[in-house]
Amino acid sequence: MNTIFNDIPILKTKIINDETYNKNYKEMSDMVKVLNDRLEQAASQGSEKAINVHLKRGQLLVRDRIDLLLDEDSPFLELCPLAGWDQEDMTLGGSIVAGIGLVSGIECLISGNVPTLYGGSSNEISVIKQSRMMIIAWENRLPLIQLIQTGGAKLDQQSKVFHPGGAQFRNLAERTKKNLPTCSIVFGSSTAGGAYTPSLTDYIIMVKNQARVFLGGPPLVKMATGEIVDAESLGGADMHSRKSGVSDQLALDEFDAIHKAREFIARLNWSKKGKIPSTHFLEQIEEPLYDVDELLGIVSSNVKIPFDVNEVINRIVDGSRFSAFKPLYGSNLVTGWAFIHGFQVGIITTNNVIFTQEANKATQFIRLCNMTNTPLLFLQNTTGFMVGKKYEEEGIIKAGSHFINAVSNSKVPAITIMMGASYGAGNYALCGRVYNPKFLFSWPNSKCSVMGPEQLTGVMDIIARESSERQGKKFNEAAAQASKEMLTSIVEEESDVYWTTSRVLDDGVIDPRMTRVIIGFCLSVIYNEKVKGGSLGGVSRM
Template sequence: MTVLSSTLDSDGPEYAAHRAAMLGKLAALDAEHAKAVAGGGPKYVERHHRRGKLLARERIELLLDPDTPFLELSPLAGWGSDYQVGASLVTGIGVIEGVECLVTANDPTVRGGASNPWTLKKALRANEIAFANRLPCVSLVESGGADLPSQKEIFIPGGALFKDLTRLSAAGIPTIAVVFGNSTAGGAYIPGMSDHVIMVKERAKVFLGGPPLVKMATGEESDDESLGGAEMHARTSGLADYFATDEQDALRQARRVVHRLNWRKAHPDPGPAEPPAYAEDELLGIVPDDLKTPFDPREVIARIVDASDFDEFKPLYGPSLVTGWARLHGYPVGILANAQGVLFSAESQKAAQFIQLANQRDIPLVFLHNTTGYMVGKQYEQGGIIKHGAMMINAVSNSRVPHLSVLVGASYGAGHYGMCGRAYDPRFLFAWPSSKSAVMGPQQLAGVLSLVARASAEAKGRPYDEEADASLRAMVEQQIESESLPMFLSGRLYDDGVIDPRDTRTVLGLCLSAIHTAPVEGARGGFGIFRM
């Protein structure tokens, strides 16, 4: 076996400083996650419980198999916006009756579970994950529909939610709706377009228009139960397939529906895997607080892959990019990890070949980001860095094996694209609290703007205001720094979550298991023209 050797000095001052900085970032992250878990706050949580209702995460816990993990997705959605962190929706992957499912649950403690623009983005991302990985979808529904003040941002794109449900069903991917409360207006189409529908007695209310709207539109007097109650839909309209006496009964019935799906994974479980030879806790002290300081990504790889066993590909060529083969929780993977930050021509060509090999062998790819982008300068431009970088991006774009991306350190410029950033459709993308991502580093971007302004003033024959320049540079640096941080990016759904480095192996293992529910097949040719 080719077990990686670690040179990490976990007793040294450098390691201690890195670890302390990471723990500080994790404390801040935990505080933001707590806001999502808190939902609408103690007042509305207490009111919800007083009505005899379970919270969104309590419903999920009862739905899932006991003592199985739940990989929550996009928990920081809406961070930094005017809306509650978490976007009034919980989404994630969990195991129900032995079947991996995509679960969504409205949080009714946040404005009655109403959907805001971030709720929509989060729900669409969940549907995208379900479709790509062929995961059955279970929706735990209790929502008053669109948050009306923001309807201009929801109504038109929101129709994609219902389109997604029909596309999932058409693809043979089961969809199950469990209705606990309101599911009104456009929200009525969630149970209306799901394959299986369960409604809770005297609680579920599913109608296109509630009694006030019906009164305004037609003059008809009606009540919630006769218009859209669970019993009416079970006995009269036929919309409800199953009638539950209470929430616990509804969740029990949902588990039985999944049990009867006769659902099979495309690939069998690989079975037990040997853990890494090095402690995952040591991942806290590898990445420096200052991302300009290089670190060896093999130290990360050694703590996430099975038995720390890694067969490196082209180790002497293009050394700024580490590539190689390993297993992770028993699943074969190809890994691309940035070593010294900059991608040169050799690294780009090496990556393109490696990606092609993974596609030939139907092996998923894991990208560990720490790049400042492709190298610039006269020597490198003349050496063909554009065409070689394009070769790598071409390979990433047309690769058909599943991609998993983890932003460990920097992820700047076109390097973010070449390493399969969000725009390149990785199946999953997660970030460490140490990561940063932007068009370039704050100092570089501010410096470029300064040079452009200085050249403009010189061309016009005007004196340059050095004091204003210093002020502008400071302002731009501060803005870009804040906009490159992981919580800011996660709030905009540019990743699927910011994770504790110690959880990286577990998170990637859960993702790989979900991915293998669908067939894993690489591209055989079809990579477009590689400029040589």
């Protein structure tokens, strides 16, 4: 046992393998199966016909390109794979495969067009996903490698692609100013606005007889100027390598191009700015004492059914060791310190609703983590802040505001896992998407909206009845019931995890059993930048 951890108490389990456990395990296993089926669909790279045509040209599929680019046995954390899920006129994944992996020993964000899906053309969800990838690469100080082969904007969505899509060029220019390296490999067509994507990067590799980079292709040139020119002469890899200077390296084939990209990353002289904790380098990191597979039996598929978050903590932290903070005060909110793969984290999670004491406790804990430069891990399962006369008199608004203030002004990086309900201001306080966690992942049972469907439709029903009464009108029960059912259906759909992940409101839906591994990988990525806390400041309404 590592003596450095000897004084940290072990968080004991109280789980009993009973009927409830077995029911949860069956239902959560079914949810994970659905997730895996959908991820398998997302890994598809187009129709068999499109793939065959692509392969006959002697070109590699994008996932094969990524595999060759990565170090042998490197992990690859794919991000937002289900973007666009079940959305009309959107390609699954946005015609992009993106994620983080090791290239020449360096963590890099890799983004590749899927040319076998509508020619790799961009739709609305492509732009949203690519924007999220640029944020992740920027905030975590990651070198970026772009694997380009795209037909440009999907023309029937030009207004949804053109206006926000230009930010991609600005982001690439800002990366250069910040000394964040970007490498582009052009495998095929990169036309019009797409020509600026490689041209704004630091290093460009073009594949001979395949890459085509021009602002206007031969048909547009002929129409605009009357000039007749072939694609290779106009924008081929050879021309750009010998004459225009747009290309920095001419690759003989795709394998050579990938090798040249690895060579570029290898000579960056790159190192992390964050000081990796010495505990991460211990010869043997303690695994949790309890089986991670048991998470499926602990957590219910129904977010209305509570579970003890301590049973999650002791299955994802090193040695199941946890130093609780204020365990007897505001006990509905659990805070404390632990290690995950040798990285210390401050954990904030709830056993559902947040009361005044819980909010005060969280605020103090966030301050302590900022004092010690400790990253935060938020495990979300909450219906929000408590309501009612008693709690308003106790100052729930003040306490909640302090909590949200602390999360907003916290300087240490945060990771958020949605593992159940995420409703109302509880989503904000526990570092939901708009509070800029470095990474946010969801479990397949999670739900996220302003409130639960029953509460929302119930509130609307009460308001409608009171309105009718004020106006002296007879309340239409049949119409109200129909409206209630329709609204319930809408809220249930829009709070579903696949609805939110489809719109890139998280970075992916994950198997709960992979939580520890994914958090550990993300913590390593976070330390590419300095991890430093700061004063929370802000208004204090005591």
